[in-house]
Amino acid sequence: xxxxxxxxxxxxxxxxxxxxxxxAQRKVxxxxxxxxxxxxxxxxxxxxxxxxxxxxHEIIEGVYVQTQMSDVVLVVAATSDQTVNxxxxxDAQEINIPVNVVDQPAxxxxxxxxxxxxxxxxxxxxxxxxxPVLARHIKALIDTHVPEGIARVADYLLQKRAALKASFxxxxxxxxxxxxxxxxxxxxxxxxxQPAKADxxxxxxxxxxxxxxxxxxxxxxxxxxxxxxxxxxxAADVILYDNLVSDRVLQRARRDAExxxxxxxxxxxxxxQEDINSLLVRLAQEGRRVLRLKGGDPFIFGRGGEEIEAxxxxxxxxxxxxxxxxxxxxxxxxxxxxxxxxxxxxxxFVTGHPKDGAxxxxxxxxxxxxxxxxxxxxxxGLASICEQLITHGMSSSTPIAIISKGTTPxxxxxxxxxxxxxxxxxxxxxxxxxxxxxxQVAGLKTx
Ligand code: SAH
Numbered sequence: 117x118x119x120x121x122x123x124x125x126x127x128x129x130x131x132x133x134x135x136x137x138x139x140a141q142r143k144v145x146x147x148x149x150x151x152x153x154x155x156x157x158x159x160x161x162x163x164x165x166x167x168x169x170x171x172x173h174e175i176i177e178g179v180y181v182q183t184q185m186s187d188v189v190l191v192v193a194a195t196s197d198q199t200v201n202x203x204x205x206x207d208a209q210e211i212n213i214p215v216n217v218v219d220q221p222a223x224x225x226x227x228x229x230x231x232x233x234x235x236x237x238x239x240x241x242x243x244x245x246x247x248p249v250l251a252r253h254i255k256a257l258i259d260t261h262v263p264e265g266i267a268r269v270a271d272y273l274l275q276k277r278a279a280l281k282a283s284f285x286x287x288x289x290x291x292x293x294x295x296x297x298x299x300x301x302x303x304x305x306x307x308x309x310q311p312a313k314a315d316x317x318x319x320x321x322x323x324x325x326x327x328x329x330x331x332x333x334x335x336x337x338x339x340x341x342x343x344x345x346x347x348x349x350x351a352a353d354v355i356l357y358d359n360l361v362s363d364r365v366l367q368r369a370r371r372d373a374e375x376x377x378x379x380x381x382x383x384x385x386x387x388x389q390e391d392i393n394s395l396l397v398r399l400a401q402e403g404r405r406v407l408r409l410k411g412g413d414p415f416i417f418g419r420g421g422e423e424i425e426a427x428x429x430x431x432x433x434x435x436x437x438x439x440x441x442x443x444x445x446x447x448x449x450x451x452x453x454x455x456x457x458x459x460x461x462x463x464x465f466v467t468g469h470p471k472d473g474a475x476x477x478x479x480x481x482x483x484x485x486x487x488x489x490x491x492x493x494x495x496x497g498l499a500s501i502c503e504q505l506i507t508h509g510m511s512s513s514t515p516i517a518i519i520s521k522g523t524t525p526x527x528x529x530x531x532x533x534x535x536x537x538x539x540x541x542x543x544x545x546x547x548x549x550x551x552x553x554x555x556q557v558a559g560l561k562t563x
Pocket of ligand 1: 335416519
């Protein structure tokens with residue numbers, strides 16, 4: 117190991133920073149976050165830097181001399197003058213004060229890592245000075261997987277420490293309890309800011325109930341998953357998914373999680389909503405972390421509302437994670453702005469699902485001008501939808517776009533007007549799922 121990582125307590129300790137430009141500024145920002153008292157030395161100092169340093173700090177507008185190192189616990193050189201940088205490095209090392217010269221590993225006795233800051237949890241990443249870009253790349257990977265709420269988990273466990281010690285004097289027992297807490301629903305409850313509910317999981321019994329995560333999977337492209345969805349996909353024991361969830365999204369789940377299809381697929385008997393509700397309750401009662409993965413957003417034509425009613429009735433803890441709904445995803449990937457200052461001041465999401473061959477909606481409200489209408493589940497009723505819009509007074513030249521398999525590599529967009537689109541589409545092979553967007557915005561040339 118070339119460098120030993122240590123986390124340095126700099127609260128109210130003096131640090132010498134030599135340099136007064138942008139590079140010095142970045143280091144000063146970091147040192148201030150750590151609570152250090154700064155002595156800043158440079159012949160010229162950026163005005164923003166001068167303003168930032170309050171009376172408790174010291175600003176020396178002048179040249180660097182070694183005596184400025186008295187009382188300091190760390191030295192940072194951030195000048196563009198190689199002679200000064202080398203001098204600072206030599207002087208500090210001579211009197212055994214840790215020194216960092218920005219971007220010059222050969223002159224450093226300590227180096228700044230890339231940092232993932234979820235204080236009190238801090239992850240530092242170093243490549244030993246080989247490549248700061250690589251360090252930042254690794255930081256971004258870690259950033260994705262460590263939720264902001266991990267800070268709450270650290271605070272929570274600190275708070276419980278004394279009580280745990282009193283209840284479980286044996287250190288091994290304590291370690292086991294905390295480990296199973298971190299691998300169970302307890303940790304996610306604290307992350308989600310529900311610490312009171314988490315308490316039951318800090319015990320020796322395995323009888324505690326599990327938790328249900330109702331998670332939006334987005335419209336298809338796995339890169340449109342939220343960070344929270346990804347984190348829970350990695351945590352869940354069982355995943356119940358429906359047919360709108362793409363294989364590529366499912367591949368992001370924990371490898372050894374049980375995956376069960378509960379959607380509708382032609383040729384298969386679909387799972388009734390009541391059966392899904394009871395399955396969620398049963399699995400959670402067995403103590404498992406159950407992730408209910410739904411296409412788009414769970415609360416937009418997703419029956420997420422019915423599922424949480426069942427969970428509330430059975431007293432099962434749950435979380436809902438929003439997803440990018442088909443309207444947002446398809447519109448963005450097809451280059452159609454859903455609202456536009458000049459053409460559309462409101463947008464409506466409606467179901468176009470036909471009942472007995474006809475689509476029954478409040479058509480008068482829908483045809484109002486300067487409004488975008490997004491029809492979910494509307495392909496089967498397309499002819500009926502267009503006919504109704506025209507009958508109720510919408511201009512037959514109103515633009516319409518049909519987006520099939522939006523956001524996936526197979527996305528297809530058909531554009532036209534509401535008078536002719538049904539015929540046009542009948543001659544094409546349009547595969548579901550499809551989303552329909554009606555309004556002036558559907559006719560804009562944006563990509
Ligand atoms: N909860 C989902 C919607 C479920 S209803 C959401 O928020 O997106 C199912 C309808 O969503 C489909 O009939 C279709 O109209 C639309 N849909 C979902 N994914 C889609 C996609 N990738 N491309 C086009 N339409 C999609």
